[in-house]
Amino acid sequence: MESVWGVGGLVLLRDSVEWEGRSLLKAFVKKSALCGEQVHILGCEVSEDEFREGFDSSINSRLVYHDLFRDPFNWSQAGGALPGGPLGALRALCKRTEPGPVTIALDSLSWLLLHLPCTTLCQALCALSQQHSPLGGSPPVEPVRVLGLLHMELHGPGPMGALSSLAQTEVTLSGTAGQALAHILCQRPRQHPTHQTQCFSILPDFSLDLQEGPTLESQPHPDPHIPPVEPTTHLTFNLHLSKKEREAKDSLTLPFQFSSEKQQALLRPGPSQATSNIFYEPDVYDDLDQEDPDDDLDV
Amino acid sequence: MAAAATCGTGAGNKGCTAAAAAAAGKNNVTSFQRKGPRASVPDSGCARLVSIAGTRPSVRNGQLLVSTGLPALDQLLGGGLAVGTVLLIEEDKYNIYSSLLFKYFLAEGVINGHTLLVASAKEDPADILQELPAPLLDDNCKKDFDEDVCNPKTPESNIKMKIAWRYQLLPKMEPGPVSSSRFGHYYDLSKRMPQELIEASKWHGFFFPEKLSPTLNIEPCSLTHGYIKLLQFIQNVIYEEGFDGSNPQKKQKNILRIGIQNLGSPLWGDDICCTENCDNSHSLTKFLYVLRGLLRTSLSACIITMPTHLIQNKAIIARVTNLSDTVVGLESFIGSERETNPLYKDYHGLIHIRQIPRLNNLIYDVSDVKDLAFKLKRKLFTIERLHLPPDLSDTVSRSSKQIPAASSRLLGPDCGVMAGGRKHLDF
Numbered sequence: 001m002e003s004v005w006g007v008g009g010l011v012l013l014r015d016s017v018e019w020e021g022r023s024l025l026k027a028f029v030k031k032s033a034l035c036g037e038q039v040h041i042l043g044c045e046v047s048e049d050e051f052r053e054g055f056d057s058s059i060n061s062r063l064v065y066h067d068l069f070r071d072p073f074n075w076s077q078a079g080g081a082l083p084g085g086p087l088g089a090l091r092a093l094c095k096r097t098e099p100g101p102v103t104i105a106l107d108s109l110s111w112l113l114l115h116l117p118c119t120t121l122c123q124a125l126c127a128l129s130q131q132h133s134p135l136g137g138s139p140p141v142e143p144v145r146v147l148g149l150l151h152m153e154l155h156g157p158g159p160m161g162a163l164s165s166l167a168q169t170e171v172t173l174s175g176t177a178g179q180a181l182a183h184i185l186c187q188r189p190r191q192h193p194t195h196q197t198q199c200f201s202i203l204p205d206f207s208l209d210l211q212e213g214p215t216l217e218s219q220p221h222p223d224p225h226i227p228p229v230e231p232t233t234h235l236t237f238n239l240h241l242s243k244k245e246r247e248a249k250d251s252l253t254l255p256f257q258f259s260s261e262k263q264q265a266l267l268r269p270g271p272s273q274a275t276s277n278i279f280y281e282p283d284v285y286d287d288l289d290q291e292d293p294d295d296d297l298d299v
Numbered sequence: 300m301a302a303a304a305t306c307g308t309g310a311g312n313k314g315c316t317a318a319a320a321a322a323a324g325k326n327n328v329t330s331f332q333r334k335g336p337r338a339s340v341p342d343s344g345c346a347r348l349v350s351i352a353g354t355r356p357s358v359r360n361g362q363l364l365v366s367t368g369l370p371a372l373d374q375l376l377g378g379g380l381a382v383g384t385v386l387l388i389e390e391d392k393y394n395i396y397s398s399l400l401f402k403y404f405l406a407e408g409v410i411n412g413h414t415l416l417v418a419s420a421k422e423d424p425a426d427i428l429q430e431l432p433a434p435l436l437d438d439n440c441k442k443d444f445d446e447d448v449c450n451p452k453t454p455e456s457n458i459k460m461k462i463a464w465r466y467q468l469l470p471k472m473e474p475g476p477v478s479s480s481r482f483g484h485y486y487d488l489s490k491r492m493p494q495e496l497i498e499a500s501k502w503h504g505f506f507f508p509e510k511l512s513p514t515l516n517i518e519p520c521s522l523t524h525g526y527i528k529l530l531q532f533i534q535n536v537i538y539e540e541g542f543d544g545s546n547p548q549k550k551q552k553n554i555l556r557i558g559i560q561n562l563g564s565p566l567w568g569d570d571i572c573c574t575e576n577c578d579n580s581h582s583l584t585k586f587l588y589v590l591r592g593l594l595r596t597s598l599s600a601c602i603i604t605m606p607t608h609l610i611q612n613k614a615i616i617a618r619v620t621n622l623s624d625t626v627v628g629l630e631s632f633i634g635s636e637r638e639t640n641p642l643y644k645d646y647h648g649l650i651h652i653r654q655i656p657r658l659n660n661l662i663y664d665v666s667d668v669k670d671l672a673f674k675l676k677r678k679l680f681t682i683e684r685l686h687l688p689p690d691l692s693d694t695v696s697r698s699s700k701q702i703p704a705a706s707s708r709l710l711g712p713d714c715g716v717m718a719g720g721r722k723h724l725d726f
Contacts, residue, residue, distance in 0.1 A: 119573065123566055165394070
């Protein structure tokens, strides 16, 4: 989970009906509040009281809650509603100017996707998670962490793919037999994405308990009924050499290698090479008549 | 291309009339005279065009080519990218390798002194330019190449050759890149381009979130707002800097390299990645059509990276491919089942050359190698032919093959039960 905390940017918490993610979102919110960061919450799906339930008063005093649940369309004309609707609220969050690390929790991104066009939401999220100070030069980027809760079953592959391409970290919740698992896919800008699986559980006071549960291999094992093949087993020729054979091979003089012994042997005129002889054995069909066969041609 | 021809004939006419007037006054034998000291050109492909740095005419059809920054890719595309065309890169899933190709293209422009136009909706163009790779120059290139080549060598090859001993006299490796007069350059990914080179280059940046006004009233138009702004920006740059020959360029002609990143993503305001039945599904195709018109009438080359794996409507991908000239698709193995497959362990992904243009030609210039894979070494990005070893497993027998063919795995679920079944089709 430290990888989630290390890099800023957009963190998608993808949950489903069986494994809900709001408690994990609240655990992250509590962790950043305890670290001293500023925490802004855009609440759309549950009421403020329900969200704040379970936090003690010190954390509750640190949370800045923007409530869109009570009056999303600003019908009551009361002062508590946020101007501009959801888009105005997001843009207002972009414009905050307090220095220091910030965590923004969006509860939930699914609600925002259903009420805003996907492209506008993507542009707003990009602007939110990539904030740098408007002053010139090369300012150190304040780490802005945007936690978005996304319900996987509500959306098709299009919006999910679009949001995944924007996110720096994706935490997908699943589990087996009562044990919650988080699959974390962390994508740093210039590096390869890393994938890890972590067992965890949330305690009643919303602290995160990481467990060393059974770590599932993220890569599939090779099929057990197909054994790895050794291609040299059934060959008709021998590819391996024993030690004696290898020594014999190394000491062999190759025919076209012009070594010094061969040079001496060629230069030294040996007794067998004084004359060049031709040895010929006449065949049965050979005509050994010494006469010139062309004599009777009158040419 | 058309731009070269119009510039050439325009200049030629002026020259001929001036020469004719001068000749008539001199009482020469003929009124036709040479235009004057003509700049020497490398070959007869573009007779009137003064040679521009970083370009060369194609040996096959005389098109003016620029390098894509990756000499291996240049070779696969038939020598380089033709001036006035679009190179579309279909991004891999996590946009790691396509951004590398994008940077190679821009770095090549910086080295050759071309003007750059960088457009992005996600990153600031100034940041993109800071991250360009450094060029590999003569003195330290051979060392780097040997280092890369020697590492995977097995110990046996270091023994002196006994049978083919004449080959030991040959040099091991071609000497790498040389000065900027060469066509394609090599780059070192572990180092950044020196700041003075970036500052010496001329570039224009288009960062879409800056141009997006917060209270925009979107007129019902067929092109999304982002695309209109980008087209206007490109048109302004081409017109003002004289790449289309409209303003007579007093200095030497130059090439404009346009780089557009992540075109079609929701950050540009286009929703083809979000829904299947989008409102303005023709926005991207119209943009490409207008862009190609702008490019054909100017001395520019464009690279576009597009996240086609996110586009929901597959018909749009086919239209986009038709509207682009050269299309290269990257498929990385990260996260897929092929990552652990021992057959692909040497490579990082596959590269598909999906389309090569026929410019003033009747035939394609396709290389015969269709299985290409790429590998990102520590400093270099290499493209190699994919060699798959023969399938010698026990189950390769006609009677009992349990493994379904790879093609049947690729078929979607709506292609019938028979094709997707476990039994291999026996012919």
